[in-house]
Amino acid sequence: MTSTRIVALGHHQPERVLTNDDLAAMVDTSDAWIRQRTGIATRRIARDDESVADMATAAAGKALAAAGLAPADIDLVVVATSSAIDRSPSTAARVAARLGAAAPASYDLNNACAGFTTALAAADHSLRAGAARHALVIGAEKMSDLTDWTDRSTCVLLGDGAGAAVLSAVADGSTGPGGLQGVGPVVWGSDPTRADAVRLTGAWQPRFAQDGQAVFRWATSTLAPIAEEACRRAGVAVADLGGIVTHQANLRIIESVVRQLGATEAVVAKDVVDSGNTSAASVPLAFSKLVERGDLTPGAPVLLLGFGGGLSWAGQVVSCP
Known part of the structure:
Protein backbone atom coordinates (compact mmCIF):
# COMPACT_ATOMS: atom_id res chain seq x y z
CA MET A 1 0.00 0.00 0.00
CA ASP A 172 2.99 3.80 3.36
CA GLY A 173 3.87 5.08 6.81
CA SER A 174 6.10 7.82 5.44
CA THR A 175 5.44 11.13 7.17
CA GLY A 176 6.22 14.71 6.35
CA PRO A 177 8.06 17.24 8.53
CA GLY A 178 4.97 17.71 10.70
CA GLY A 179 4.38 14.00 11.22
CA LEU A 180 1.19 13.83 9.13
CA GLN A 181 0.85 11.12 6.51
CA GLY A 182 0.28 13.37 3.54
CA VAL A 183 -3.35 13.48 2.47
CA GLY A 184 -5.80 12.41 5.15
CA PRO A 185 -9.08 10.53 4.63
CA VAL A 186 -11.80 12.49 2.90
CA VAL A 187 -15.13 13.37 4.47
CA TRP A 188 -17.56 13.95 1.64
CA GLY A 189 -21.26 13.91 0.92
CA SER A 190 -24.19 15.96 -0.27
CA ASP A 191 -27.71 17.06 0.55
CA PRO A 192 -29.41 16.52 -2.83
CA THR A 193 -32.76 17.71 -1.44
CA ARG A 194 -31.22 21.21 -1.53
CA ALA A 195 -29.52 20.84 -4.91
CA ASP A 196 -31.37 23.81 -6.40
CA ALA A 197 -29.92 26.23 -3.83
CA VAL A 198 -26.95 26.87 -6.15
CA ARG A 199 -27.54 26.58 -9.88
CA LEU A 200 -25.85 26.81 -13.27
CA THR A 201 -28.74 26.14 -15.60
CA GLY A 202 -29.33 26.72 -19.30
CA ALA A 203 -28.40 24.94 -22.50
CA TRP A 204 -25.82 27.20 -24.15
CA GLN A 205 -25.53 30.25 -21.92
CA PRO A 206 -25.95 29.03 -18.35
CA ARG A 207 -26.15 31.66 -15.64
CA PHE A 208 -25.13 31.40 -12.02
CA ALA A 209 -27.97 31.75 -9.52
CA GLN A 210 -28.41 30.85 -5.88
CA ASP A 211 -30.59 31.19 -2.82
CA GLY A 212 -27.95 33.07 -0.87
CA GLN A 213 -29.69 33.04 2.50
CA ALA A 214 -30.37 29.30 2.32
CA VAL A 215 -26.74 28.58 1.44
CA PHE A 216 -25.51 30.82 4.26
CA ARG A 217 -27.72 29.12 6.85
CA TRP A 218 -26.72 25.66 5.61
CA ALA A 219 -23.01 26.44 5.57
CA THR A 220 -22.87 28.06 9.00
CA SER A 221 -24.85 25.24 10.62
CA THR A 222 -23.41 22.20 8.79
CA LEU A 223 -19.72 22.66 7.98
CA ALA A 224 -18.03 22.81 11.38
CA PRO A 225 -18.93 19.20 12.32
CA ILE A 226 -17.71 18.03 8.89
CA ALA A 227 -14.40 19.81 9.46
CA GLU A 228 -14.08 18.24 12.90
CA GLU A 229 -14.68 14.79 11.42
CA ALA A 230 -11.97 15.34 8.78
CA CYS A 231 -9.55 16.21 11.58
CA ARG A 232 -10.59 13.15 13.59
CA ARG A 233 -10.08 10.80 10.64
CA ALA A 234 -6.62 12.29 10.02
CA GLY A 235 -5.71 11.90 13.69
CA VAL A 236 -5.15 15.65 14.07
CA ALA A 237 -6.61 17.76 16.85
CA VAL A 238 -8.34 20.94 15.69
CA ALA A 239 -6.08 22.89 18.04
CA ASP A 240 -3.03 21.53 16.18
CA LEU A 241 -4.09 22.73 12.73
CA GLY A 242 -1.52 24.99 11.13
CA GLY A 243 -3.90 26.28 8.50
CA ILE A 244 -7.53 26.27 7.38
CA VAL A 245 -8.44 26.71 3.71
CA THR A 246 -12.17 26.57 3.05
CA HIS A 247 -14.02 27.36 -0.14
CA GLN A 248 -13.81 31.13 -0.51
CA ALA A 249 -17.52 31.82 -0.84
CA ASN A 250 -18.13 34.51 1.74
CA LEU A 251 -15.95 35.95 4.51
CA ARG A 252 -18.80 35.72 7.02
CA ILE A 253 -19.15 31.98 6.36
CA ILE A 254 -15.40 31.42 6.73
CA GLU A 255 -15.23 33.33 10.01
CA SER A 256 -18.30 31.54 11.39
CA VAL A 257 -16.89 28.08 10.66
CA VAL A 258 -13.48 28.93 12.13
CA ARG A 259 -15.12 30.42 15.23
CA GLN A 260 -17.19 27.26 15.77
CA LEU A 261 -14.07 25.10 15.38
CA GLY A 262 -12.15 27.18 17.91
CA ALA A 263 -8.98 26.92 15.80
CA THR A 264 -7.38 30.00 17.31
CA GLU A 265 -3.79 29.20 16.27
CA ALA A 266 -4.44 28.28 12.63
CA VAL A 267 -3.66 30.55 9.69
CA VAL A 268 -7.00 31.08 7.94
CA ALA A 269 -7.22 31.69 4.20
CA LYS A 270 -9.24 34.81 3.39
CA ASP A 271 -8.46 35.12 -0.30
CA VAL A 272 -12.15 35.81 -0.96
CA VAL A 273 -11.39 39.46 -0.09
CA ASP A 274 -9.09 39.83 -3.10
CA SER A 275 -10.33 37.13 -5.49
CA GLY A 276 -14.05 36.72 -4.86
CA ASN A 277 -15.73 33.34 -5.25
CA THR A 278 -13.81 31.32 -7.84
CA SER A 279 -15.80 28.11 -7.27
CA ALA A 280 -13.64 24.98 -7.74
CA ALA A 281 -10.50 27.13 -8.06
CA SER A 282 -10.90 28.82 -4.69
CA VAL A 283 -9.33 26.22 -2.37
CA PRO A 284 -6.14 25.53 -4.39
CA LEU A 285 -5.81 29.22 -5.28
CA ALA A 286 -5.99 30.32 -1.65
CA PHE A 287 -3.77 27.42 -0.47
CA SER A 288 -1.10 28.17 -3.07
CA LYS A 289 -1.02 31.85 -2.11
CA LEU A 290 -0.51 31.03 1.58
CA VAL A 291 2.37 28.71 0.72
CA GLU A 292 3.93 31.19 -1.72
CA ARG A 293 3.89 33.93 0.94
CA GLY A 294 5.42 31.63 3.54
CA ASP A 295 2.40 31.94 5.84
CA LEU A 296 2.31 28.19 6.49
CA THR A 297 5.00 25.94 7.95
CA PRO A 298 6.05 23.06 5.67
CA GLY A 299 4.65 19.83 7.06
CA ALA A 300 1.98 21.59 9.13
CA PRO A 301 -1.50 20.00 9.01
CA VAL A 302 -3.87 22.07 6.88
CA LEU A 303 -7.62 21.54 6.71
CA LEU A 304 -9.06 21.82 3.20
CA LEU A 305 -12.84 22.12 2.95
CA GLY A 306 -14.81 22.58 -0.26
CA PHE A 307 -18.57 23.11 -0.24
CA GLY A 308 -21.31 24.49 -2.43
CA GLY A 309 -23.61 23.47 -5.27
CA GLY A 310 -25.18 20.11 -4.84
CA LEU A 311 -25.31 20.93 -1.93
CA SER A 312 -22.01 19.08 -1.68
CA TRP A 313 -18.96 19.01 0.53
CA ALA A 314 -15.56 17.35 0.61
CA GLY A 315 -12.78 17.95 3.10
CA GLN A 316 -9.49 16.46 4.22
CA VAL A 317 -6.44 17.36 6.28
CA VAL A 318 -3.20 17.51 4.28
CA SER A 319 0.44 18.06 5.08
CA CYS A 320 1.56 21.48 3.84
CA PRO A 321 4.17 21.19 1.05
Missing part, protein backbone atom coordinates in the same frame (compact mmCIF):
# COMPACT_ATOMS: atom_id res chain seq x y z
CA THR A 2 1.03 3.60 -0.54
CA SER A 3 0.18 6.97 0.92
CA THR A 4 0.07 10.25 -0.96
CA ARG A 5 1.38 13.73 -0.40
CA ILE A 6 0.91 17.14 -1.99
CA VAL A 7 4.45 18.02 -3.03
CA ALA A 8 3.84 21.40 -4.69
CA LEU A 9 1.22 23.99 -5.53
CA GLY A 10 0.76 26.67 -8.18
CA HIS A 11 -1.85 29.24 -9.11
CA HIS A 12 -2.82 31.70 -11.83
CA GLN A 13 -5.14 34.70 -11.94
CA PRO A 14 -6.08 36.99 -14.83
CA GLU A 15 -4.57 40.48 -14.95
CA ARG A 16 -7.81 42.47 -14.89
CA VAL A 17 -8.97 43.57 -11.43
CA LEU A 18 -12.65 44.41 -11.02
CA THR A 19 -13.29 46.52 -7.91
CA ASN A 20 -16.48 47.08 -5.98
CA ASP A 21 -16.53 50.65 -7.24
CA ASP A 22 -16.37 49.32 -10.81
CA LEU A 23 -19.43 47.19 -10.08
CA ALA A 24 -21.23 50.16 -8.52
CA ALA A 25 -21.03 51.83 -11.93
CA MET A 26 -22.72 48.79 -13.50
CA VAL A 27 -25.50 47.88 -11.03
CA ASP A 28 -27.22 49.35 -7.98
CA THR A 29 -24.62 48.47 -5.34
CA SER A 30 -21.76 49.99 -3.36
CA ASP A 31 -18.40 49.07 -1.92
CA ALA A 32 -19.83 49.21 1.61
CA TRP A 33 -22.81 46.99 0.71
CA ILE A 34 -20.60 44.32 -0.89
CA ARG A 35 -17.98 44.31 1.88
CA GLN A 36 -20.57 44.12 4.65
CA ARG A 37 -22.37 41.13 3.15
CA THR A 38 -19.53 39.19 1.54
CA GLY A 39 -16.17 40.62 2.60
CA ILE A 40 -15.15 40.90 -1.06
CA ALA A 41 -13.17 43.96 -2.20
CA THR A 42 -11.91 42.88 -5.64
CA ARG A 43 -12.03 39.96 -8.05
CA ARG A 44 -10.07 38.99 -11.19
CA ILE A 45 -11.78 38.75 -14.58
CA ALA A 46 -10.31 36.81 -17.51
CA ARG A 47 -9.99 38.20 -21.01
CA ASP A 48 -12.52 37.07 -23.58
CA ASP A 49 -9.82 34.94 -25.23
CA GLU A 50 -8.53 33.48 -21.93
CA SER A 51 -10.12 30.07 -21.37
CA VAL A 52 -10.47 27.72 -18.44
CA ALA A 53 -7.82 25.51 -20.04
CA ASP A 54 -5.44 28.49 -20.38
CA MET A 55 -5.67 29.29 -16.68
CA ALA A 56 -5.49 25.63 -15.66
CA THR A 57 -2.37 25.10 -17.75
CA ALA A 58 -0.65 28.15 -16.28
CA ALA A 59 -1.34 27.03 -12.71
CA ALA A 60 -0.32 23.44 -13.47
CA GLY A 61 2.95 24.54 -15.06
CA LYS A 62 3.89 26.47 -11.92
CA ALA A 63 3.03 23.51 -9.69
CA LEU A 64 5.10 21.17 -11.85
CA ALA A 65 8.09 23.50 -11.73
CA ALA A 66 7.82 23.79 -7.95
CA ALA A 67 7.66 20.01 -7.66
CA GLY A 68 10.74 19.53 -9.78
CA LEU A 69 8.89 17.09 -12.04
CA ALA A 70 8.71 16.88 -15.82
CA PRO A 71 5.38 16.62 -17.66
CA ALA A 72 6.34 13.05 -18.61
CA ASP A 73 6.28 12.14 -14.91
CA ILE A 74 2.55 12.88 -14.66
CA ASP A 75 0.28 9.91 -15.27
CA LEU A 76 -3.03 11.38 -14.06
CA VAL A 77 -4.58 14.80 -14.72
CA VAL A 78 -7.87 15.78 -13.09
CA VAL A 79 -9.47 19.19 -13.60
CA ALA A 80 -12.30 20.30 -11.35
CA THR A 81 -14.47 22.83 -13.17
CA SER A 82 -18.08 23.74 -13.77
CA SER A 83 -17.45 26.57 -16.22
CA ALA A 84 -15.53 24.93 -19.08
CA ILE A 85 -17.46 25.39 -22.31
CA ASP A 86 -16.40 22.32 -24.27
CA ARG A 87 -17.74 18.93 -23.30
CA SER A 88 -15.05 17.10 -25.27
CA PRO A 89 -12.12 17.01 -25.32
CA SER A 90 -11.97 17.48 -21.57
CA THR A 91 -10.13 20.44 -20.10
CA ALA A 92 -7.80 17.91 -18.46
CA ALA A 93 -6.88 16.48 -21.87
CA ARG A 94 -6.18 19.97 -23.22
CA VAL A 95 -3.97 20.75 -20.22
CA ALA A 96 -2.08 17.47 -20.60
CA ALA A 97 -1.46 18.17 -24.29
CA ARG A 98 -0.24 21.72 -23.69
CA LEU A 99 2.10 20.61 -20.91
CA GLY A 100 3.46 17.75 -23.01
CA ALA A 101 2.44 14.95 -20.66
CA ALA A 102 3.09 11.60 -22.34
CA ALA A 103 0.01 9.41 -21.90
CA PRO A 104 -1.79 10.32 -18.69
CA ALA A 105 -5.28 9.34 -17.68
CA SER A 106 -7.25 12.59 -17.84
CA TYR A 107 -10.76 13.67 -16.98
CA ASP A 108 -12.83 16.62 -15.76
CA LEU A 109 -14.85 16.53 -12.56
CA ASN A 110 -17.80 18.79 -11.82
CA ASN A 111 -18.79 19.09 -8.18
CA ALA A 112 -19.15 22.88 -8.29
CA CYS A 113 -17.39 24.64 -5.41
CA ALA A 114 -16.46 21.34 -3.75
CA GLY A 115 -14.79 20.25 -6.98
CA PHE A 116 -11.12 20.56 -6.07
CA THR A 117 -11.30 18.74 -2.75
CA THR A 118 -13.44 16.04 -4.39
CA ALA A 119 -10.89 15.72 -7.22
CA LEU A 120 -8.04 15.60 -4.70
CA ALA A 121 -9.74 12.70 -2.92
CA ALA A 122 -10.36 10.87 -6.20
CA ALA A 123 -6.71 11.27 -7.22
CA ASP A 124 -5.56 10.23 -3.74
CA HIS A 125 -7.58 7.02 -4.06
CA SER A 126 -6.13 6.33 -7.51
CA LEU A 127 -2.55 6.75 -6.31
CA ARG A 128 -3.13 4.65 -3.22
CA ALA A 129 -4.51 1.87 -5.44
CA GLY A 130 -1.40 1.98 -7.61
CA ALA A 131 -3.13 3.33 -10.72
CA ALA A 132 -0.76 6.33 -10.92
CA ARG A 133 2.40 7.69 -9.32
CA HIS A 134 2.13 11.44 -9.84
CA ALA A 135 -1.08 13.38 -10.42
CA LEU A 136 -1.95 16.93 -11.32
CA VAL A 137 -5.14 18.02 -9.57
CA ILE A 138 -6.42 21.38 -10.77
CA GLY A 139 -9.33 23.64 -9.95
CA ALA A 140 -10.03 26.17 -12.70
CA GLU A 141 -13.00 28.42 -13.35
CA LYS A 142 -14.05 31.26 -15.62
CA MET A 143 -17.10 32.28 -13.63
CA SER A 144 -17.33 35.59 -15.47
CA ASP A 145 -18.72 33.64 -18.45
CA LEU A 146 -21.59 32.47 -16.26
CA THR A 147 -22.33 35.74 -14.49
CA ASP A 148 -25.51 37.75 -14.96
CA TRP A 149 -23.95 41.21 -14.86
CA THR A 150 -27.38 42.81 -14.29
CA ASP A 151 -28.07 40.83 -11.09
CA ARG A 152 -26.55 42.76 -8.21
CA SER A 153 -27.00 39.89 -5.76
CA THR A 154 -24.71 37.52 -7.70
CA CYS A 155 -22.46 39.56 -10.02
CA VAL A 156 -20.59 40.97 -7.02
CA LEU A 157 -19.53 37.49 -5.90
CA LEU A 158 -17.69 35.81 -8.75
CA GLY A 159 -14.16 35.80 -10.10
CA ASP A 160 -11.84 33.79 -12.35
CA GLY A 161 -8.64 31.85 -11.69
CA ALA A 162 -6.98 28.49 -11.21
CA GLY A 163 -4.99 26.56 -8.64
CA ALA A 164 -3.11 23.28 -9.02
CA ALA A 165 -1.50 20.65 -6.82
CA VAL A 166 1.01 17.93 -7.65
CA LEU A 167 0.11 14.79 -5.73
CA SER A 168 2.66 11.98 -5.46
CA ALA A 169 2.60 8.46 -4.07
CA VAL A 170 4.93 7.80 -1.15
CA ALA A 171 5.74 4.73 0.92
Whole structure:
Protein backbone atom coordinates (compact mmCIF):
# COMPACT_ATOMS: atom_id res chain seq x y z
CA MET A 1 0.00 0.00 0.00
CA THR A 2 1.03 3.60 -0.54
CA SER A 3 0.18 6.97 0.92
CA THR A 4 0.07 10.25 -0.96
CA ARG A 5 1.38 13.73 -0.40
CA ILE A 6 0.91 17.14 -1.99
CA VAL A 7 4.45 18.02 -3.03
CA ALA A 8 3.84 21.40 -4.69
CA LEU A 9 1.22 23.99 -5.53
CA GLY A 10 0.76 26.67 -8.18
CA HIS A 11 -1.85 29.24 -9.11
CA HIS A 12 -2.82 31.70 -11.83
CA GLN A 13 -5.14 34.70 -11.94
CA PRO A 14 -6.08 36.99 -14.83
CA GLU A 15 -4.57 40.48 -14.95
CA ARG A 16 -7.81 42.47 -14.89
CA VAL A 17 -8.97 43.57 -11.43
CA LEU A 18 -12.65 44.41 -11.02
CA THR A 19 -13.29 46.52 -7.91
CA ASN A 20 -16.48 47.08 -5.98
CA ASP A 21 -16.53 50.65 -7.24
CA ASP A 22 -16.37 49.32 -10.81
CA LEU A 23 -19.43 47.19 -10.08
CA ALA A 24 -21.23 50.16 -8.52
CA ALA A 25 -21.03 51.83 -11.93
CA MET A 26 -22.72 48.79 -13.50
CA VAL A 27 -25.50 47.88 -11.03
CA ASP A 28 -27.22 49.35 -7.98
CA THR A 29 -24.62 48.47 -5.34
CA SER A 30 -21.76 49.99 -3.36
CA ASP A 31 -18.40 49.07 -1.92
CA ALA A 32 -19.83 49.21 1.61
CA TRP A 33 -22.81 46.99 0.71
CA ILE A 34 -20.60 44.32 -0.89
CA ARG A 35 -17.98 44.31 1.88
CA GLN A 36 -20.57 44.12 4.65
CA ARG A 37 -22.37 41.13 3.15
CA THR A 38 -19.53 39.19 1.54
CA GLY A 39 -16.17 40.62 2.60
CA ILE A 40 -15.15 40.90 -1.06
CA ALA A 41 -13.17 43.96 -2.20
CA THR A 42 -11.91 42.88 -5.64
CA ARG A 43 -12.03 39.96 -8.05
CA ARG A 44 -10.07 38.99 -11.19
CA ILE A 45 -11.78 38.75 -14.58
CA ALA A 46 -10.31 36.81 -17.51
CA ARG A 47 -9.99 38.20 -21.01
CA ASP A 48 -12.52 37.07 -23.58
CA ASP A 49 -9.82 34.94 -25.23
CA GLU A 50 -8.53 33.48 -21.93
CA SER A 51 -10.12 30.07 -21.37
CA VAL A 52 -10.47 27.72 -18.44
CA ALA A 53 -7.82 25.51 -20.04
CA ASP A 54 -5.44 28.49 -20.38
CA MET A 55 -5.67 29.29 -16.68
CA ALA A 56 -5.49 25.63 -15.66
CA THR A 57 -2.37 25.10 -17.75
CA ALA A 58 -0.65 28.15 -16.28
CA ALA A 59 -1.34 27.03 -12.71
CA ALA A 60 -0.32 23.44 -13.47
CA GLY A 61 2.95 24.54 -15.06
CA LYS A 62 3.89 26.47 -11.92
CA ALA A 63 3.03 23.51 -9.69
CA LEU A 64 5.10 21.17 -11.85
CA ALA A 65 8.09 23.50 -11.73
CA ALA A 66 7.82 23.79 -7.95
CA ALA A 67 7.66 20.01 -7.66
CA GLY A 68 10.74 19.53 -9.78
CA LEU A 69 8.89 17.09 -12.04
CA ALA A 70 8.71 16.88 -15.82
CA PRO A 71 5.38 16.62 -17.66
CA ALA A 72 6.34 13.05 -18.61
CA ASP A 73 6.28 12.14 -14.91
CA ILE A 74 2.55 12.88 -14.66
CA ASP A 75 0.28 9.91 -15.27
CA LEU A 76 -3.03 11.38 -14.06
CA VAL A 77 -4.58 14.80 -14.72
CA VAL A 78 -7.87 15.78 -13.09
CA VAL A 79 -9.47 19.19 -13.60
CA ALA A 80 -12.30 20.30 -11.35
CA THR A 81 -14.47 22.83 -13.17
CA SER A 82 -18.08 23.74 -13.77
CA SER A 83 -17.45 26.57 -16.22
CA ALA A 84 -15.53 24.93 -19.08
CA ILE A 85 -17.46 25.39 -22.31
CA ASP A 86 -16.40 22.32 -24.27
CA ARG A 87 -17.74 18.93 -23.30
CA SER A 88 -15.05 17.10 -25.27
CA PRO A 89 -12.12 17.01 -25.32
CA SER A 90 -11.97 17.48 -21.57
CA THR A 91 -10.13 20.44 -20.10
CA ALA A 92 -7.80 17.91 -18.46
CA ALA A 93 -6.88 16.48 -21.87
CA ARG A 94 -6.18 19.97 -23.22
CA VAL A 95 -3.97 20.75 -20.22
CA ALA A 96 -2.08 17.47 -20.60
CA ALA A 97 -1.46 18.17 -24.29
CA ARG A 98 -0.24 21.72 -23.69
CA LEU A 99 2.10 20.61 -20.91
CA GLY A 100 3.46 17.75 -23.01
CA ALA A 101 2.44 14.95 -20.66
CA ALA A 102 3.09 11.60 -22.34
CA ALA A 103 0.01 9.41 -21.90
CA PRO A 104 -1.79 10.32 -18.69
CA ALA A 105 -5.28 9.34 -17.68
CA SER A 106 -7.25 12.59 -17.84
CA TYR A 107 -10.76 13.67 -16.98
CA ASP A 108 -12.83 16.62 -15.76
CA LEU A 109 -14.85 16.53 -12.56
CA ASN A 110 -17.80 18.79 -11.82
CA ASN A 111 -18.79 19.09 -8.18
CA ALA A 112 -19.15 22.88 -8.29
CA CYS A 113 -17.39 24.64 -5.41
CA ALA A 114 -16.46 21.34 -3.75
CA GLY A 115 -14.79 20.25 -6.98
CA PHE A 116 -11.12 20.56 -6.07
CA THR A 117 -11.30 18.74 -2.75
CA THR A 118 -13.44 16.04 -4.39
CA ALA A 119 -10.89 15.72 -7.22
CA LEU A 120 -8.04 15.60 -4.70
CA ALA A 121 -9.74 12.70 -2.92
CA ALA A 122 -10.36 10.87 -6.20
CA ALA A 123 -6.71 11.27 -7.22
CA ASP A 124 -5.56 10.23 -3.74
CA HIS A 125 -7.58 7.02 -4.06
CA SER A 126 -6.13 6.33 -7.51
CA LEU A 127 -2.55 6.75 -6.31
CA ARG A 128 -3.13 4.65 -3.22
CA ALA A 129 -4.51 1.87 -5.44
CA GLY A 130 -1.40 1.98 -7.61
CA ALA A 131 -3.13 3.33 -10.72
CA ALA A 132 -0.76 6.33 -10.92
CA ARG A 133 2.40 7.69 -9.32
CA HIS A 134 2.13 11.44 -9.84
CA ALA A 135 -1.08 13.38 -10.42
CA LEU A 136 -1.95 16.93 -11.32
CA VAL A 137 -5.14 18.02 -9.57
CA ILE A 138 -6.42 21.38 -10.77
CA GLY A 139 -9.33 23.64 -9.95
CA ALA A 140 -10.03 26.17 -12.70
CA GLU A 141 -13.00 28.42 -13.35
CA LYS A 142 -14.05 31.26 -15.62
CA MET A 143 -17.10 32.28 -13.63
CA SER A 144 -17.33 35.59 -15.47
CA ASP A 145 -18.72 33.64 -18.45
CA LEU A 146 -21.59 32.47 -16.26
CA THR A 147 -22.33 35.74 -14.49
CA ASP A 148 -25.51 37.75 -14.96
CA TRP A 149 -23.95 41.21 -14.86
CA THR A 150 -27.38 42.81 -14.29
CA ASP A 151 -28.07 40.83 -11.09
CA ARG A 152 -26.55 42.76 -8.21
CA SER A 153 -27.00 39.89 -5.76
CA THR A 154 -24.71 37.52 -7.70
CA CYS A 155 -22.46 39.56 -10.02
CA VAL A 156 -20.59 40.97 -7.02
CA LEU A 157 -19.53 37.49 -5.90
CA LEU A 158 -17.69 35.81 -8.75
CA GLY A 159 -14.16 35.80 -10.10
CA ASP A 160 -11.84 33.79 -12.35
CA GLY A 161 -8.64 31.85 -11.69
CA ALA A 162 -6.98 28.49 -11.21
CA GLY A 163 -4.99 26.56 -8.64
CA ALA A 164 -3.11 23.28 -9.02
CA ALA A 165 -1.50 20.65 -6.82
CA VAL A 166 1.01 17.93 -7.65
CA LEU A 167 0.11 14.79 -5.73
CA SER A 168 2.66 11.98 -5.46
CA ALA A 169 2.60 8.46 -4.07
CA VAL A 170 4.93 7.80 -1.15
CA ALA A 171 5.74 4.73 0.92
CA ASP A 172 2.99 3.80 3.36
CA GLY A 173 3.87 5.08 6.81
CA SER A 174 6.10 7.82 5.44
CA THR A 175 5.44 11.13 7.17
CA GLY A 176 6.22 14.71 6.35
CA PRO A 177 8.06 17.24 8.53
CA GLY A 178 4.97 17.71 10.70
CA GLY A 179 4.38 14.00 11.22
CA LEU A 180 1.19 13.83 9.13
CA GLN A 181 0.85 11.12 6.51
CA GLY A 182 0.28 13.37 3.54
CA VAL A 183 -3.35 13.48 2.47
CA GLY A 184 -5.80 12.41 5.15
CA PRO A 185 -9.08 10.53 4.63
CA VAL A 186 -11.80 12.49 2.90
CA VAL A 187 -15.13 13.37 4.47
CA TRP A 188 -17.56 13.95 1.64
CA GLY A 189 -21.26 13.91 0.92
CA SER A 190 -24.19 15.96 -0.27
CA ASP A 191 -27.71 17.06 0.55
CA PRO A 192 -29.41 16.52 -2.83
CA THR A 193 -32.76 17.71 -1.44
CA ARG A 194 -31.22 21.21 -1.53
CA ALA A 195 -29.52 20.84 -4.91
CA ASP A 196 -31.37 23.81 -6.40
CA ALA A 197 -29.92 26.23 -3.83
CA VAL A 198 -26.95 26.87 -6.15
CA ARG A 199 -27.54 26.58 -9.88
CA LEU A 200 -25.85 26.81 -13.27
CA THR A 201 -28.74 26.14 -15.60
CA GLY A 202 -29.33 26.72 -19.30
CA ALA A 203 -28.40 24.94 -22.50
CA TRP A 204 -25.82 27.20 -24.15
CA GLN A 205 -25.53 30.25 -21.92
CA PRO A 206 -25.95 29.03 -18.35
CA ARG A 207 -26.15 31.66 -15.64
CA PHE A 208 -25.13 31.40 -12.02
CA ALA A 209 -27.97 31.75 -9.52
CA GLN A 210 -28.41 30.85 -5.88
CA ASP A 211 -30.59 31.19 -2.82
CA GLY A 212 -27.95 33.07 -0.87
CA GLN A 213 -29.69 33.04 2.50
CA ALA A 214 -30.37 29.30 2.32
CA VAL A 215 -26.74 28.58 1.44
CA PHE A 216 -25.51 30.82 4.26
CA ARG A 217 -27.72 29.12 6.85
CA TRP A 218 -26.72 25.66 5.61
CA ALA A 219 -23.01 26.44 5.57
CA THR A 220 -22.87 28.06 9.00
CA SER A 221 -24.85 25.24 10.62
CA THR A 222 -23.41 22.20 8.79
CA LEU A 223 -19.72 22.66 7.98
CA ALA A 224 -18.03 22.81 11.38
CA PRO A 225 -18.93 19.20 12.32
CA ILE A 226 -17.71 18.03 8.89
CA ALA A 227 -14.40 19.81 9.46
CA GLU A 228 -14.08 18.24 12.90
CA GLU A 229 -14.68 14.79 11.42
CA ALA A 230 -11.97 15.34 8.78
CA CYS A 231 -9.55 16.21 11.58
CA ARG A 232 -10.59 13.15 13.59
CA ARG A 233 -10.08 10.80 10.64
CA ALA A 234 -6.62 12.29 10.02
CA GLY A 235 -5.71 11.90 13.69
CA VAL A 236 -5.15 15.65 14.07
CA ALA A 237 -6.61 17.76 16.85
CA VAL A 238 -8.34 20.94 15.69
CA ALA A 239 -6.08 22.89 18.04
CA ASP A 240 -3.03 21.53 16.18
CA LEU A 241 -4.09 22.73 12.73
CA GLY A 242 -1.52 24.99 11.13
CA GLY A 243 -3.90 26.28 8.50
CA ILE A 244 -7.53 26.27 7.38
CA VAL A 245 -8.44 26.71 3.71
CA THR A 246 -12.17 26.57 3.05
CA HIS A 247 -14.02 27.36 -0.14
CA GLN A 248 -13.81 31.13 -0.51
CA ALA A 249 -17.52 31.82 -0.84
CA ASN A 250 -18.13 34.51 1.74
CA LEU A 251 -15.95 35.95 4.51
CA ARG A 252 -18.80 35.72 7.02
CA ILE A 253 -19.15 31.98 6.36
CA ILE A 254 -15.40 31.42 6.73
CA GLU A 255 -15.23 33.33 10.01
CA SER A 256 -18.30 31.54 11.39
CA VAL A 257 -16.89 28.08 10.66
CA VAL A 258 -13.48 28.93 12.13
CA ARG A 259 -15.12 30.42 15.23
CA GLN A 260 -17.19 27.26 15.77
CA LEU A 261 -14.07 25.10 15.38
CA GLY A 262 -12.15 27.18 17.91
CA ALA A 263 -8.98 26.92 15.80
CA THR A 264 -7.38 30.00 17.31
CA GLU A 265 -3.79 29.20 16.27
CA ALA A 266 -4.44 28.28 12.63
CA VAL A 267 -3.66 30.55 9.69
CA VAL A 268 -7.00 31.08 7.94
CA ALA A 269 -7.22 31.69 4.20
CA LYS A 270 -9.24 34.81 3.39
CA ASP A 271 -8.46 35.12 -0.30
CA VAL A 272 -12.15 35.81 -0.96
CA VAL A 273 -11.39 39.46 -0.09
CA ASP A 274 -9.09 39.83 -3.10
CA SER A 275 -10.33 37.13 -5.49
CA GLY A 276 -14.05 36.72 -4.86
CA ASN A 277 -15.73 33.34 -5.25
CA THR A 278 -13.81 31.32 -7.84
CA SER A 279 -15.80 28.11 -7.27
CA ALA A 280 -13.64 24.98 -7.74
CA ALA A 281 -10.50 27.13 -8.06
CA SER A 282 -10.90 28.82 -4.69
CA VAL A 283 -9.33 26.22 -2.37
CA PRO A 284 -6.14 25.53 -4.39
CA LEU A 285 -5.81 29.22 -5.28
CA ALA A 286 -5.99 30.32 -1.65
CA PHE A 287 -3.77 27.42 -0.47
CA SER A 288 -1.10 28.17 -3.07
CA LYS A 289 -1.02 31.85 -2.11
CA LEU A 290 -0.51 31.03 1.58
CA VAL A 291 2.37 28.71 0.72
CA GLU A 292 3.93 31.19 -1.72
CA ARG A 293 3.89 33.93 0.94
CA GLY A 294 5.42 31.63 3.54
CA ASP A 295 2.40 31.94 5.84
CA LEU A 296 2.31 28.19 6.49
CA THR A 297 5.00 25.94 7.95
CA PRO A 298 6.05 23.06 5.67
CA GLY A 299 4.65 19.83 7.06
CA ALA A 300 1.98 21.59 9.13
CA PRO A 301 -1.50 20.00 9.01
CA VAL A 302 -3.87 22.07 6.88
CA LEU A 303 -7.62 21.54 6.71
CA LEU A 304 -9.06 21.82 3.20
CA LEU A 305 -12.84 22.12 2.95
CA GLY A 306 -14.81 22.58 -0.26
CA PHE A 307 -18.57 23.11 -0.24
CA GLY A 308 -21.31 24.49 -2.43
CA GLY A 309 -23.61 23.47 -5.27
CA GLY A 310 -25.18 20.11 -4.84
CA LEU A 311 -25.31 20.93 -1.93
CA SER A 312 -22.01 19.08 -1.68
CA TRP A 313 -18.96 19.01 0.53
CA ALA A 314 -15.56 17.35 0.61
CA GLY A 315 -12.78 17.95 3.10
CA GLN A 316 -9.49 16.46 4.22
CA VAL A 317 -6.44 17.36 6.28
CA VAL A 318 -3.20 17.51 4.28
CA SER A 319 0.44 18.06 5.08
CA CYS A 320 1.56 21.48 3.84
CA PRO A 321 4.17 21.19 1.05
